[in-house]
Amino acid sequence: MTEPAWVAGVVVIPLVGALIAVLAGRRAAPIAVVTAVGAAVAAAALVRQIARDGVVEHAVGGWAAPLGIALRADGLSALFVAAVAVVGTAAIVYALAHPGTPHRFHAAWLLGWAGLAALAVSADAFNLYVALELLTLAGATLVALASEAAALRAALRYILLALAGSLAYLFGVVLLYAAHATLELSALGAAVTPGPVTAVAIAAMVAGLALKSALFPLHGWLPPAYAGAPAASAVVLAGLLGKASFLVLVRLWFEVVPPSLRPDAGLLLGVLGAAGALWGAVLALRQTRLRRLLAYSSVGQLGYLFLVFPLGTGPALAGAVYLVLAHAAAKAALFMAAGSIERACGSDELGALRGLAPRMPLTFLTIGLAGLTLMGLPPSGGFVAKWLLLGASLETGQWWWAIVLVVGGFLAAAYVFRVLRLAFLPAAGAAAIARAPRGAELPALALALVSLGLGLAAAPPLALLGAGP
Amino acid sequence: MSAGLAIDAALALVLPVLAWAVVATPDLRKAIVLFMALGLVAALAWARLAAPDIALVEAAIGTGVTGALLMSCVPWAESLTPASRRARADLALAGALAVVACLGWAIRALPEAGPGLTPAVLGALEVSGVEHPVTAVLLNYRSYDTLLEIVVLVAAAIGIDAVLPDDDARRRLAPPARSLVGVLSHLLVPGAVLVAGFLVWKGAHAPGGAFQAGAVLAAGGILLLFARRLRPVPFAARALRGALLAGPLLFLGVAVAPLVRGGRLLELPVAWAGVLILAIETVLVVTIAIVLLMFFPARVLASSRAPAATVEDPP
Amino acid sequence: MTALELVAGALLCAGAAFFLAGTVGLLRFPDVYTRLHALTKADNLGLGLIVAGLALDAGSVAEALQLGIIWSLVMVSSSLSCQLVARAARRAGVAPWRRR
Amino acid sequence: MAELRAAVALFLVLTVLVGMIRVARGPSFADRMLVALLMGTTGVAVLVLLAASPGAGALRDVALVLSLLASVTVVAFARLAASGREPAAGPAPGHPDAPAPAPAAATVTVTATVTATAAATDATAAAGADAAAAPEPPP
Known part of the structure; x- marks a missing residue:
């Protein structure tokens, strides 16, 4: 192999950086920056490699698939790795500028980065479990860094439910391995036949992953975790870690689940996703704190993703993946903005937003731009995603999903405008407001622009996705 | 019935009962002792299943580390209000039975243990x-x-x-x-x-x-x-x-x-x-x-x- | 069956009997100190007999040696554990049982 | 010989199970701890018996580990149960000035309540100081 193995590189670089950051303790920040640059370069190289050569495989240790672990990077992997690089780097810049970021953030986040990269390029059911475990531990740690009683409780709930989800997934992996003596996803896909083993295994894996992706009605753990975590942690949790299990679910669904099982189970997942999309948006409307509002908005946006299961491959899958990307950038930007506002006002009560817009123009510009993706308005990335999903639902004659998408968009508009309206109202009193550091506002704005840019230049990412299996 | 089979039967019967007792016992200290007993019975079960690697882990972690860890947490745990640490044993039991039923159904359908x-x-x-x-x-x-x-x-x-x-x-x-x-x-x-x-x-x-x-x-x-x-x-x-x-x-x-x-x-x-x-x-x-x-x-x-x-x- | 096997078997059975005695003591004795007494002494002797029985039958010297190490470790740890439990009970104010 | 070993192992497993009654009966934590002692010793015995079967020699290592570590929990128990009157160096653990997240904050309540109970029996003067801060009188 003459070309550097970027499939392995995208995992190894954040892994090395994470370990050195742990070693560095309080002086982890410069290491995080260097690692972010290195990992971003690796991600770009992987994207280039896949755009040119298509799917890339790497047999770890030189052991071929049934015995060893296969890494496989397709268009989906490349896009996700790229999203991790963009959002992750912005989060590190934000953490540097945001006062009060816990010093353990960098190490915890780099561990999460490594887990996300490992998950994106894995083609092995058990290896995916290990990557999910790494994300569970890193995620709970990111929440617990806040070290307030409420955050610790949220972290505990996060880890217990995530472990329950992992365990369910593992049950399924064990059954599939017992039946087919392989863990490689495409080999499993070729081997499975409808029957009790497949049904129970798939049900356990899907249920576990649904719990981990906060599918309605299993979403209860998410809002306290996202709202209680430190600002920088919430950025990567809501932007990236929250989507990891969905990615595994997509792989499982389209590579392993036998087509005969897909319609009924897909319908169930779609109904739950639709319910979550609406329920999350309604609850977001009822929140009185900005970060809880954003967390419930995440429950809603994650719900849309599950519409891919009744709608199938093709444009629907492209739409869901695109929503993952656009939402990653937009929600990360919004949580950055919320962190800056919380820092400036001392609280993230919505009431404290009154009259804030003129004082923090960049932050509210960010909220407005990123809000476009939540609402699914053109020219945002969220619009492209929803357009693809809408098209798929009309094309397959399942028009009812289109209603969910449209109604959800209106609800999202309602809560986004609620925030913006408050901010542009005249200030109630002359509350003392600390200025948000520019370094914390700019990465947020950059990510909001990325979510917008995804809408303006949708062709290259969608073409890359076509380089999939 | 051979003695080996009888040991297996005894372990298989006792494991779920002990696990249930751990969850259902309101007294934390009693639950810890039961949990350590569960760990030992599990180690014996792994031994009988010809999985000495796992029996080793179970013996080391279960008897050496977990028990000590749980004991160390007792003062903290007992300070919680009883309501906040009441285990929903009924739900746990129902969930466990459902999982066992599904797994049993699937395992019965597994092919004869191939190589x-x-x-x-x-x-x-x-x-x-x-x-x-x-x-x-x-x-x-x-x-x-x-x-x-x-x-x-x-x-x-x-x-x-x-x-x-x-x-x-x-x-x-x-x-x-x-x-x-x-x-x-x-x-x-x-x-x-x-x-x-x-x-x-x-x-x-x-x-x-x-x-x-x-x-x-x-x-x-x-x-x-x-x-x-x-x-x-x-x-x-x-x-x-x-x-x-x-x-x-x-x-x-x-x-x-x-x-x-x-x-x-x-x-x-x-x-x-x-x-x-x-x-x-x-x-x-x-x-x-x-x-x-x-x-x-x-x-x-x-x-x-x-x-x-x-x-x-x-x- | 050779004489050696006969002896080994007898040792195993004797060990089992001591374990039974320990358990009966644990259940029937009136307070924590007497139960401790029954338990640690009878069980350690029972384990010693079982180890001896197995060592007679062992395939190699190393195996017998390992059995001996295991027994001595149990002796050390359970005698000290017994002390620890008894002291804890004593400090907790558990009164020793007296015949009325 | 193999049957005899298996029979003895079965018998030992059964004695342990019968001994579990003591966990239910108690009455004290120390009594329940005895069952842990019983299970340690008997578990070692069962494992060495099982290890004598051909191909199962690795179980002797399990017995070795078990025999080595059985006392760790007893030590933890002893500390939990009996270190109440040990002199503390510096401020008492769980002292309100501890800059603490949940567990340590919780310790404040625990030490306070339980030292109050201790004072009722024959507490030391050191414990008495804490007992003064107890939120409620011992039962």
């Missing part, structure tokens, strides 16, 4: 550097999983440090006292170190390995901590982090080295595989032991100082 990957595992054993198939899987064929698992442990270490920061608690511990526990640690800790080394060495050709050895070493460390002969080292101490990360960093170095020469991640040269695996396992023992010991920071050790009156149950 699985065993021929492949044994076929490649010659070039794996070790003679024990479990070790070959963990540290050669699927060493990438093990590498990531070790990183999971590092993440756990950061998490523990975030939840139980140990920056200032050092001064609050009593100085070492001459005590029975001290005598016990004098007698047993050297044994624990020896057994840990023995298990690592043995892992190359028989059940054993870094995880089991790390757990044994950690149990020895717990004895020293309780005897106040070892001070909890705060995570902020660079020496601790260095010792913790030496293993993962070496492992990662071995993983990356082939990439530089255009090979595959974690490709072990056949001639060196045995030595490299032993080296990696040896340093990982320290990592695993340290992470387990991090569950006993000074704050937890200090809070286990509950007065004697609570030994007796309230009338």
Whole structure:
């Protein structure tokens, strides 16, 4: 192999950086920056490699698939790795500028980065479990860094439910391995036949992953975790870690689940996703704190993703993946903005937003731009995603999903405008407001622009996705 | 019915009953004893299932570490209001029964135990550097999983440090006292170190390995901590982090080295595989032991100082 | 069956009997100190007999040696554990049982 | 011989199970701890018996580990149960000035309540100081 193995590189670089950051303790920040640059370069190289050569495989240790672990990077992997690089780097810049970021953030986040990269390029059911475990531990740690009683409780709930989800997934992996003596996803896909083993295994894996992706009605753990975590942690949790299990679910669904099982189970997942999309948006409307509002908005946006299961491959899958990307950038930007506002006002009560817009123009510009993706308005990335999903639902004659998408968009508009309206109202009193550091506002704005840019230049990412299996 | 089958039946009957009792017992202290009993019965069950590797882990973690950890948490847990720690035993039971029913249905439909990957595992054993198939899987064929698992442990270490920061608690511990526990640690800790080394060495050709050895070493460390002969080292101490990360960093170095020469991640040269695996396992023992010991920071050790009156149950 | 096997078997059975005695004591004795007494002494002797029986039958010297190490470890740890439990009970104010 | 070993192992498993009654009966924590002692010793015995079967020699290592570590929980128990009157160096653990997240904060309540109970029996003067801060009188 003459070309550097970027499939392995995208995992190894954040892994090395994470370990050195742990070693560095309080002086982890410069290491995080260097690692972010290195990992971003690796991600770009992987994207280039896949755009040119298509799917890339790497047999770890030189052991071929049934015995060893296969890494496989397709268009989906490349896009996700790229999203991790963009959002992750912005989060590190934000953490540097945001006062009060816990010093353990960098190490915890780099561990999460490594887990996300490992998950994106894995083609092995058990290896995916290990990557999910790494994300569970890193995620709970990111929440617990806040070290307030409420955050610790949220972290505990996060880890217990995530472990329950992992365990369910593992049950399924064990059954599939017992039946087919392989863990490689495409080999499993070729081997499975409808029957009790497949049904129970798939049900356990899907249920576990649904719990981990906060599918309605299993979403209860998410809002306290996202709202209680430190600002920088919430950025990567809501932007990236929250989507990891969905990615595994997509792989499982389209590579392993036998087509005969897909319609009924897909319908169930779609109904739950639709319910979550609406329920999350309604609850977001009822929140009185900005970060809880954003967390419930995440429950809603994650719900849309599950519409891919009744709608199938093709444009629907492209739409869901695109929503993952656009939402990653937009929600990360919004949580950055919320962190800056919380820092400036001392609280993230919505009431404290009154009259804030003129004082923090960049932050509210960010909220407005990123809000476009939540609402699914053109020219945002969220619009492209929803357009693809809408098209798929009309094309397959399942028009009812289109209603969910449209109604959800209106609800999202309602809560986004609620925030913006408050901010542009005249200030109630002359509350003392600390200025948000520019370094914390700019990465947020950059990510909001990325979510917008995804809408303006949708062709290259969608073409890359076509380089999939 | 042969005696072996009768043992299996007894274990199979007792395991779920004990597990249920652990969940359903409102008295925490009673539940801890039941939990330790559950661990022992589970170790025996793994032994009967011809899985000595797992029986070793269960014996080391279940009897050595978990029991001590739970005991250390009693003062804290008992301070919670009864309502907040009432277990929903009924829900747990219903969930467990449903899971058992589904798994039973699926397992009945599994094909007759075929050879699985065993021929492949044994076929490649010659070039794996070790003679024990479990070790070959963990540290050669699927060493990438093990590498990531070790990183999971590092993440756990950061998490523990975030939840139980140990920056200032050092001064609050009593100085070492001459005590029975001290005598016990004098007698047993050297044994624990020896057994840990023995298990690592043995892992190359028989059940054993870094995880089991790390757990044994950690149990020895717990004895020293309780005897106040070892001070909890705060995570902020660079020496601790260095010792913790030496293993993962070496492992990662071995993983990356082939990439530089255009090979595959974690490709072990056949001639060196045995030595490299032993080296990696040896340093990982320290990592695993340290992470387990991090569950006993000074704050937890200090809070286990509950007065004697609570030994007796309230009338 | 050789004489050696006969002896080994007898040792195993004797060990089992001591374990039974320990359990009966644990259940029937009146307070924690007497139960401790029954338990640790009877069980350690029972284990010793079983180890002896197995050592007679062992395939190699190393195996017998390991059995011996196991037994001595149990002796050390359970005698000290017994002390620890008794002291804990004593400090907790558990009064020793007296015949009325 | 193999049948005899298996029979003895079965018998030992059964004695342990019968001994579990003591966990239910108690009455004290120490009594329940006895069952842990019983299970340690008997578990070692069962494992060495099982290990004598051909091909199961690795179980002797399990017995070795068990025999080595059985006392760790007893030590933890002893500390939990009996270190109430050990002199503390520096401020008492769980002292209100501890800059603490949940567990240590919880310790405040625990030490306070339980030391109050201790004071009712024959507490030391050191414990009495804490007992003064107890939120409620011992039962």
